[in-house]
Amino acid sequence: MNRAILRHACGVLVATLAGGLAPVASRAAETEVYLSWGSPHGAPGARDTLVRACGDSTRVDTLYLSFVPGEDFLLPAITNRVEFTAMNGDTLPGYWSFRSGSRGPGSCWGEFGVSSMAGCPFPFPEGYNLSGATFSRRDGKGFLRVGYAVSAKKPGTVRAGTHYCLARVLFQHGGKGSPGCDQPLRVTWSEAVFHLDRGNERLVLSGRGHPVYLRTR
Numbered sequence: 001m002n003r004a005i006l007r008h009a010c011g012v013l014v015a016t017l018a019g020g021l022a023p024v025a026s027r028a029a030e031t032e033v034y035l036s037w038g039s040p041h042g043a044p045g046a047r048d049t050l051v052r053a054c055g056d057s058t059r060v061d062t063l064y065l066s067f068v069p070g071e072d073f074l075l076p077a078i079t080n081r082v083e084f085t086a087m088n089g090d091t092l093p094g095y096w097s098f099r100s101g102s103r104g105p106g107s108c109w110g111e112f113g114v115s116s117m118a119g120c121p122f123p124f125p126e127g128y129n130l131s132g133a134t135f136s137r138r139d140g141k142g143f144l145r146v147g148y149a150v151s152a153k154k155p156g157t158v159r160a161g162t163h164y165c166l167a168r169v170l171f172q173h174g175g176k177g178s179p180g181c182d183q184p185l186r187v188t189w190s191e192a193v194f195h196l197d198r199g200n201e202r203l204v205l206s207g208r209g210h211p212v213y214l215r216t217r
Contacts (some may be wrong), residue, residue: 002042005180005187007116009160012014013152014068014190015103018050019062020166023094025058026068028073028194028196028203029069029070029072029203029205030070030071030193031067031068031069031070031097031194031203031205032061032067032068032070032208033066033067033189033192033208033209033211034064034065034066034067034068034189034209034210035063035064035065035082035187035188035189035209035211035212036048036063036064036066036212037049037050037061037063037064037212038050038062038064038127038212039061040064040119040120040163040165041064041066041163042163043119043120046064047212048070048197048212048213049212049213049214049215050086050212051211051215051216051217052173052214052215052216052217053216053217054181054182054216054217055174055175055181056172056173056210057105057106057172057173057174057175059172059173060170060171060172061170061172061173062168062170062171063082063144063166063168063169063171063187063212064165064167065080065082065146065165065166065167065168065169066120066163066165066166067123067163067164067166067192068161068162068164068202069159069160069161069162070160070162070205071160072153072157072158072159072160072199073124073156073157073158073194073196073198074156074196074197075124075155075156075157075158075194075195075197076149076150076151076152076155076156076195076197077147077148077149077150077195078102078123078147078148078149078192078193078194078195079144079146079147079192079193080122080147080166080189080191080193081143081144081145081147081169081189081190081191082143082144082145082146082187082189082190083142083143083144083187083188083190084142084143084144084185084186084187085141085142085185085186085188086140086183086184086185087184087185087186087202087213088184088185089184090140090143090183091140091210092137092140092141092180092183092185093179093180093181094139094179094180095173095174095179095180095181095183096142096180096183096185097135097137097142098135098171099135100132100133100134100135101133101134102115103172104172105173105174105175106168106172106173106174107171107172108133108135108169108171108172109133109169109170110131110132110133110146110166110167110168110169110170111168111169112124112129112131112148112166112167113126114168118164120164120165121162121164122166123156123158123164123166124148124150124155124156125150125154125156127150127151127154128150128151129148129149129150130147130148131147131148131149132145132146132147133145133146133169135169139174142144144169146166146167146169148166148167149195154195155197170200172177181187182216183217184214184215184216185213185214185215186211186212186213187211187212187213188207188209188211188213189208190206191205191206191209191211192204192205192206192208193202193205
């Protein structure tokens with residue numbers, strides 16, 4: 001990976017964690033974010049609720065992350081947090097743990113700018129990037145973190161009103177008989193951080209969009 005890009009992306013992520021980026025106040029704050037199962041939000045096949053057979057370790061379920069900007073802006077990076085919580089308020093069962101970046105039962109991985117998202121453009125230009133999707137557990141919840149960054153010298157330009165597909169995250173569930181397999185879940189895009197090409201400005205959206213659900217039959 002190009003070192004300048006890596007420095008830029010790491011700098012953005014470090015500044016975010018340290019609270020060192022200034023929030024932005026503009027029409028960009030009208031940006032909307034969407035989660036959906038099966039297809040990008042608004043596309044044929046998109047669903048708010050996914051119903052699956054408990055213990056089917058051969059099936060791969062796909063969660064799409066997309067957004068519509070409130071105004072035109074340059075976008076060198078975006079970081080996101082999606083929360084998985086048990087519907088009944090209980091602690092998320094151990095079944096809902098996924099190895100990140102691998103394949104096979106009990107794993108998840110992210111895909112960016114894939115051709116199957118035709119009609120829902122990718123917000124970043126082609127070239128070097130720092131990207132990833134990781135799953136972790138804390139305080140009885142699951143957390144999916146999805147991020148993408150390009151060179152600060154060649155940011156993507158997003159247009160107001162255009163529906164962009166950031167990523168799709170694929171989940172291959174564990175085998176039958178695992179405790180918690182039948183636990184229904186609520187999935188919420190709890191935070192989206194758009195790192196704008198305006199000095200140190202960032203657009204932070206918390207609790208935006210409607211949750212989606214996962215149930216078993």
